[in-house]
Amino acid sequence: ITTRARFGRAPTTLCPPKAFVQREENSRTPPAELLLSWAHGYNGSASPSSLHWISANEFVFPVAAIGVVQSLDPPKQRFFRGHSKEITCLTYNAARGICASGQSAPHSGKPFICLWRADDCRLQTVLSFHDAQILSLCFNAEGTLLFSMGRDDAHTLAVWDKLLPPQPRGRAEEQAFAASLPIVRREPISRVATGKVPAFAMVAMKTSTTSANGSSSTQFAAYDAGGAKGFGVYLKFWTCVESKASKETIVELLGKNGIFPSPGPRQVLFCSWTSQGQCIACGDDGGFYLFEGNTAFSRKICTGSLGFGIEVPNQCYLFGGKDAVIYFGDLRLPKQEKSRSGPGGKGAAVPSNDGWLTALHLKDMGGSLACVSARLRLNSAAINPDGLVLIGTADHHLLLVHAGRRRLVRVLHAAHSGEVLALCHHPNDDLRLCLTGASDGTVRFWDLEGHSPVVGRVIDFCREGPWWPAGRVTYHAGSARGVFSMAFRSSGELLAIGHGEGTLRILSFPDLQPIFETSTSKKREPLSDIKFSQQGDILAVASWDQAVYIYHLSGTLNSTVVSLQHVFRGNSSSVTHLQLSADGLTLMTNSKDNQVLFFDTFSGERLIGQMGIRDKEWDTPWTCPCGWPVIGMWAANKGFDGSDINACCTIVSESGALLASGDDDRQVKLYRFPAVAEDQGFRAYDAHAGHVTGVYFARVPPAAPPPVAVSRGRAAGAHVAPAPVQPKQTRAGWQLLSVAGDDHALLQWDVHRLLPNEEPSATRQLAWQETRSRSAAAEMQLGAQPRPKERSKSTDKASKSQPSRAVTAAAASPSPWATDVDADPPSTEFRPSSRATRAAEAPEGGLRAEVRRPPWGLLEDLPVHARSGAGGVPPAGVRQRGMQGGAQRATSDGAAGGVTAELDHHVSHISSGRPMALDLAGMSTAARDELTHHGIQRGQGSTRFATPQNSVTGIRPQSAVMSRRE
Template sequence: MDTETRDASYNEEEGTVRFFLRGRPIILHAPSPLIEGFDLSKVNPAPHTRLKLEWVYGYRGRDCRHNLQLLPTGEMVYFVAAVVVLHNVEEQSQRHYLGHTDDVKSLCVHPNKLLVATGQTAGHDRREGRSWRLNPPPDRNAPEAEMWPHIRIWNSVSLATVAVIGIGEFERSICCLTFSKADGGTLLCAVDEAPDHNISIWDWQKSHRITETKCSADTVVAAEFHPLDKNSIVTCGKSHINFWTLDAGGTLYKRMGIFENRDKPKYVTCLAFTGQGDVVSGDSNGNVIVWGRGTNTISKFVRGVHEGSVFSICALKEGSIVTGGGKDGRLVQLDASMNPTGVEAQVPEHLGGVRCISEGRGSLLVGTTRSAVLTGALELGLSAAVWGHADELWGLARHPTLPQFATAGFDRLLHVWDSMSHSTVWSKDLAEPLQSAGFSPDGSLLVVGCVSGRWLSLDVETREVLTSYTDGNEPIQVVQFSPNGQLLALGSRDNNIYIYQVADDGRKFSRVGRCSGHSSYITHLDWSEDSQHIRSNSGDYELLYWNAGLCRQIQQSSSMRDITWATTNCTITFDTVGIWPEGADGTDVNGCCRAHEAPLLATADDFGKVKLYTFPASQPKSLCHIYGGHSSHVTSVAFLHDDSRLISTGGRDTSVMQWALV
């Protein structure tokens, strides 16, 4: 008897499920034992197991500023993707504020040091070609309204949300945030990354906007309330520094900083305030400028403190100033009279330039442009407390026997992480963008696929690159060893799968052949448990089967219905029908992974979500648990060797998240 649901139909005679992806029919064969009793209308329940975010690797230093502070709890607060991280370096612990639905772009701490305000960008499906002001959410309390750019104010001890402001009021994202200081924090100032870079002032406790005006047609990189002068704000960015006054009637007045005949910089890049209330700014020419309190004129000009831009200035409580260079990576101390003290520190080149400096307890916190956070003192040196990737991230591989995993990104970095200590076991710059990674079954080898079509094998113990080969000139999207470790399959964006024989303990690979037959790029592949067969998916939603030893396609896909597969990485199989929502585009799910022992299946999707299903998810109606934290596309998921944790990687958000199974 044939049965049909809204999105799929089942032919009992042939034992096949048919459903559509972007109008394309997909036909999948049920395993023989299921053919007779298979019922499409049954609902696959969500699993009893759930995920809890345990650790976030990375920091958003590539393009955000003023996003690293120390709280009285002893925790650093910073953000990456849609997560605000509260990280205690001494206790090696993290807590996470998960109220945001997309990339957090700004952060500030209330003068009471208890409340934190964070601003986010427009949600994933709201970014392109929409004006939020012309199309405000119909109900600002509806869950989908929180996809609009907005500000959340929350308690840093309980992590409870205190206020949500600005839904439907901002256009793009909130790039700058600052609480008023001279009046104890009753006001909040925000700058929208819209074309006019509107600046708005809010009575945040009443969720009431007092005023709004155009800040600058050019980029705005910083906005700060004056610590001593009530209703006074300073903003800076491309070609400007502006001094604002909020009058009793709620109107903002602007005075532009006057550079007179001195070098007007392309960018005024950062701001700080001295204990006396003078404004100190850094610029793209490497200069530091002091603006007299209450004026828009220069009182002191210190030329060439850095080579390239001054990215951050921190005024220390004892009166000195520390500046950080984006290009030269130097930290330079100036005394209260703006003279260099001779005390300096250097950020190691591989960690990037200085993005943000703030004062800790007797130490400095330094965020870098390559997603690291350093702690320490200028005299004694700095050490990295947080590492991460600094560019798009797709490569993820779990170690077969240890609580470790590897990530490989477009930033050329290969990191091997320890999930227990939450630190890198080792890292290597492989000098070109990386796309994929895979461990050998015994864990001694790590193969990395590059964007160029080159691929490398490394000895995990010595970290030495053993071999290098090239197959085509397109990215190597998937690398996977056969379960017996004797063969290696590489799926390329050039539509082919390349098979290699592994010899000499991985020091030598000999090409067996090429599996060609897909009409689009390879997205996923799985080996059979007996290492004889491969199944693969492609960019046009095909599921093909191969004889690995002969590199020959098996045309009769019904003959493969009872093969036992070692992994479930392919997103289009009989066991994964239920991960595709109705009307899904075939690119909506980027990856999936089956647990080793538990009946669990995790997926990575294009909307920043990690989902957990009961395996197999062969019913079109499969319920799941859904977890946010990533923004943009989640690129990969992998259960660790003992199924105690799930690792997920974000694409453009560059983050790595570790979830405990509870």
């Protein structure tokens, strides 16, 4: 018996196992869900003003399509996941406790701005107006106005008011209020075309000014942030004046260009405001410019570019250069222009004649920064009341510095600067060690239990000389064009790395010394996949030159002999994935054209028939996107091309056998395994901002909680110490790791088992576009408020206002985590301890600060972590679904951030030649509405896709004065 399957557009014949029986439950959605527990990484490409402290302990930043709110002690993360594309800018208003985030333009439709509460990451309002990417955002001091800049041809500046819906008055209104969120608005109160030069960042003054006649004014600065090359320097000060006349409020926007001394900078890289209402501007010429009004006084800080400048306590300035040098300066500057040569890249502390400036290298500020392998280009900063400074870099690193002590506390986040192409996990589950490789030629290590990049280990294959001291970064300089694949030997003592120019390297672990190196492909094609056999004696290497290279390994670790045994050819396209059998004697290959071939690794021959291997036991986990056990994965995604599913991985857990996949729709999907049904159910999750290139299930070892003290009986007045009760071992769990190509994020998902009658932790939410077809009366019944009428005081007339739109939303719940930032520098002595020992030593009901070393030991300084012994599973929050999600049928939900999609069982037959046709017979109303919203027109029992029509909004002239009725 054979099965005719279709992988994308490629039909293939496969043989199922002889004893396999298809059951109805195999096609259902999996009895488990994914809960996002931690997001590693930081988006240094976002607007420089996207890093904010929420309190002395919490801060917010963007990564991928997620807004992350992270606390330092205890370390926790909660997530806002209401965007469909990468977050390009984020701002926060402390007066109202709300965040605003904008995104890049989707493939169809408009980008949008989300306003959400920082305390629970719940979406409140959606602003949809700009036709292109949202460049920058900022609030006024009171949080009543929001300014947004779009990347359309005129770079329109929009002003928004009435940002939040009215709060409920009593419990009777709470349910109706929750049902009315989010409120959607599509017309700002004012808009101005700013010109040809884009402003990639905006920052508002910390206070607003109120005049005697009752009018209030807000001043904010818009600047190019280094993103508008070729246009010249751009810094413009805008003043937004609100004045009341009778029952109307007049809003007026006035702009003035900043005036720089000559010679001035070519670009303004960063701006901030002092407590005295002065604007600090940092230029690419290394100059620091202090503006009073729109006129600047300058001071030379360094010879290179000056990345940021902020005011810190004790009348000081804190500057950061693009050469990873931090400068401390006195606040009391002379008002005449002065010029001096700064220390530049050398980093020596060279004070000026008046002694106001000192400079320190990051690597000389204590702590450790050995998780990077190049000079960090500092480009953003934010300070909290305790003097802790968050420093973001263009290299996607997030650092914590203590300004008062002038030392580096820790590296909070790190990321690759290139596209992440490789993901693997150490075979020893107790190490909780993950590796990622990228097109920038680096390999990074991640501590999954400590939720941090491993300090002290980076492999760099591209740079010729180390910037950091020898021993902190392992350099293997050469002509490597990125890291495409990685794999550990089953013993964990060897690490194989495949490069983009066809080089295969084998390193020892953990010392990362070279064992073997060869150029496998004469055409210098990338090595797309690497697999070790379970026995560790066979290494299979897939190449884009349409060949698979089989190496034999023998000898000990110190004298490993690697020899080429076979070269398999026969694939009609580049080989992308490999799968070895459990005994290592059979190899399966996938290629770019979705061809599936089988080879004998012992004889070196290709296996023509499949009947002899249909019951072959394959190595775990299964990682080939094409094969009989995963044909239902393609049936569930009927519109996919053959290259749209990039990776998959399987586990056998307490929830049964599960299959996870990553695709070009930026989604992670979860299925039952084997997934072979024609109507295969699944759950889908949004969080990544790029095509998902790797997924991997990692086992979480069981951990013993700290012992519980129980008091024994005692006589009156006698003192008896409590007897510790030995706790039971907690059950081992699983986590899914996922990486995407270019969103600079590594995500950890907890695999949560669903009980028989348990609903997924999140209630399904409709995307706000689905309400477009509803009438205004229906919207008013949901609690939406109509837009007030507007009139213009100038010749620029306001466009007709549109009523707000509302959709269903659910409440979000927080999630737990922890770290000590103010502890003394840790000892460098390495004293290993087991997980159970660490848990037993922790005080009851509290956290214990400890030095957490990478499990395989290092000799460098390390940050301090405070943990609770056993990492808890965070409760699920409610996620606001991506606003521009793809046309998928969903009946279950995503939580404060992910989409959980269950496939309605209405998929065409696997071998059908109509991949875009869907049968609507018996489909649920919610599923039909979902399809109709995404441009699928209803027909007689089938559907067809239609192209949506987008309207074009006009642009107002440079000067605009708007009014609105109270």
